[in-house]
Amino acid sequence: MGLSARNKIKGVAKEIKKGEVAALVKIECSMPADITAVITKEAVEELGIKVGEEVTVVIKATEVMIYKE
Amino acid sequence: MGLSARNKIKGVAKEIKKGEVAALVKIECSMPADITAVITKEAVEELGIKVGEEVTVVIKATEVMIYKE
Amino acid sequence: MGLSARNKIKGVAKEIKKGEVAALVKIECSMPADITAVITKEAVEELGIKVGEEVTVVIKATEVMIYKE
Amino acid sequence: MGLSARNKIKGVAKEIKKGEVAALVKIECSMPADITAVITKEAVEELGIKVGEEVTVVIKATEVMIYKE
């Protein structure tokens, strides 16, 4: 995928919760924690994202923070 | 960590590149791809982030997109 | 808090409005205007954020804009 | 200002550091901590932002996180 966003992580949609405008999708990636995304309900429906399907999580590097204990 | 950001992934800082204002940090997480963060150089220096150190990647759920083939 | 986000402002949760997915929280900080946050309802519930409680507002510097008249 | 961004905080530019592309501006607001913004150097120059000038910090509510101890 030729997208400038630096972070692309493959996973499987595990849970989808739709509000009126927003939708929350939990993606099980091959790592300890799942990834949670809040995207438009419209995107969930237009892409036809369903629980159990393979998806790729995409995150622009400027949105990533670092925490150090 | 009591932060509302939904996504926290542990990893190890692998590469740090500093510009004048921004800094790019690559974090090796326990998954196929590394995570790339663009944060301020000030944050890298104040937190004392160094290559080889354990850090936690933090991402707000509203910043996560989903790609489906 | 060892988080790369540059902006941390202490305040008190003043108003919480929950939608299906998103929640809006108004935080009264020691300044003229309140801060408004839209976070997931899940975060509000997992952190147990309640009106009257002390919280810290956290904002990544790349998300801040400047307006000049 | 008729902008949908919910958070607007008046302050005074206190420090400006320019990189090649990005610029970091610290704004002293009437609260304990300063606000740090990373915006384009182009914006700093086109708006003519200078240390000592009054500016307004603008933040979209979806970019605000909450931390609770």
Place this chain on the structure above:
Amino acid sequence: MGLSARNKIKGVAKEIKKGEVAALVKIECSMPADITAVITKEAVEELGIKVGEEVTVVIKATEVMIYKE
């Protein structure tokens, strides 16, 4: 508008869908595709945004990604 956000595109609000917290607004700009914004319902109501009205889309440059085939 003296805002550091680099991208300002004039258009006409075409569709508004309100959830409990978020609202989705489609703006018809003078280009092939419409622009979709997710802002707070509060902003839609305080600014009095109505279908058919002229508005300006505002986007911070750090939020823009580039895709190349």
Place this chain on the structure above:
Amino acid sequence: MGLSARNKIKGVAKEIKKGEVAALVKIECSMPADITAVITKEAVEELGIKVGEEVTVVIKATEVMIYKE
């Protein structure tokens, strides 16, 4: 492109300015104003973005603000 980001606008890269970490790319779209993106220099180089090339601007709907006079 099966990406949840709601806004995709075709254009032509018109100007590229590289810093150490960040890069600023101006894209001429078929509308009055150009779109400005700040992405990593790494992305510009890995995707091989060059002035004169067709690219698609991608923006998540939660990053779009609305201004009304």
